[in-house]
Amino acid sequence: MDGEFAETGLRPPEPVGADDPRVETFRLLVGIVDRLREPDGCPWDREQTLESMTPHLVEEAHELVEAIETDQDESISDEAGDLLLNVLLVARIAQDNERFDLTQICEAICAKLIRRHPHVFGDAEAEDSAQVLDRWEQIKKAERAEADEDSSALAGIPRGMPALLRAMRVSGKAVTAGFRWSDVAGSLDKLREEMGELESALPPEALASLGSPDLASGDWKAIDHELGDVLMAAAFLSSYLGRDPETLLKRALTRFEKRFRAMETDLDGDLQRDLDELVVAWNQVKQRED
Template sequence: MTTIEPVQTDDPRLLGLRHLLAVVDRLRAPGGCPWDQAQTEASMAPYLVEEAHEWIEAIEEGSASQAQAEAGDALLAVLMICRIAQDGERYDLGQAAEKCAQKLIRRHPHVFDKEHRAGSSTQDWEAIKRKEREDAGEDTSAMAGIPKAMPALQRVARASGKAIGVGFAWPSIVGALDKVREELGELEQELSQSDREAAPGTAPSPENRPAIEHELGDLLLASATLARYLDLDPEALCRRAVRRFETRFRIMEKAVGGPMIEQDLVSLLKAWESSKDAEVSKD
């Protein structure tokens, strides 16, 4: 088994981690916190996801202090889940950490194996993962290993990235752009006149709904795949776009003054354009 020199025991990172571990152990111990004692791996899983999202938001906002706080909250969720698993004699934090360390060493032969022939680290990584799955009798498809619970846009990025990695790709982004146009055209073909004229929030006609859902899904897939061709994260792009929309909407609400429902569309669109200008001037 390949090993590396462990970090020193006086490493301040370990001191902080040891303190947090002691707190978690105390919360789970007899006489600790009833809420923490009642939790299970499954009940803590949503908190892990929530804390991860809050951490991402803090990172994207560029606040070091907030990112630090959210990193701690996410770490707490990980430690708590591992402690719960330890109490159930399933696994513990040390076992999980050691397994991860060995996996990283195994998948980075260009760093840890002196006899390894230099090559593409990305190709090495994928080849090693595939060999691991083969040895374990698991799915060896290029699509294997993409978590089903992953947000859809992230799944698209991972899936399209894997497809590109094995050669299923257009030679340039032109192909990806053309695919977006193609899917938009197919969606437009499926929209009946009544669907086009329906009020916002109106479901498609029952006979057209399956086809519209199919084509709109393909359009979203193609758009997210285009982002991958540009080496961009569609999930992050969509988060930023939603934040821009929310900011502009709030500016528009203030500009309108009264209830928006009482305004005509022309007035609202004018206020919307002004909100975009106001946002740019603030930048």
């Protein structure tokens, strides 16, 4: 790998020693995955394909995030191991199909990390994380242009990401590219503007309905459009404030569920009451939290 960077001024670090316990343990894990995929290995592991691994990767990633949110070291370690196992299975499945292997995966990510950290492995300087992220995006864009790939500032954002996370990434990249409000107030004004457009798109019968109203398809198209814009504007505002909208919504849902369950307990499970009575019960739950 040193030769790859000989003309760039970048200096890869020395690999960790073979006696490093992390190396020994990782070698054992690779050996276990190889054994599982052998002809007389585990039937389930041998049946897996890259496509069949997709839901498992998503599930394990979510379980790791949930473990981190609970701040339990044992759970975090366990779920991180499950995710690592799935990545190694992907590598071995690809190797068995002569597509790529673990060596290529590791070489590619090592080269990428060295290229995109010239302030660590070269002579460039970075005073703060904002400069690091800006340079990362610049290098990434140059690499895409050189490879004749999509060089848009919005390139590289997976469409399969949860919508709120994707909104945060899109907003962040747009801001980095220069498409930004002068301040947070501008983003808040945009949210108010979208709320006004949503209100205008809602016909009187929709505002007066208790559920999904019977509207013409044209009305629904306009409502869906404006409601989507409201959600996006709210996510963009979160991004402008430096907050993760996905995490914020998760926390809000957790609060709602906790309060709702407490209200159910207070009312002995009977929620078939006047709204005013339910609001009083809800506020009592909130007051107890304070």
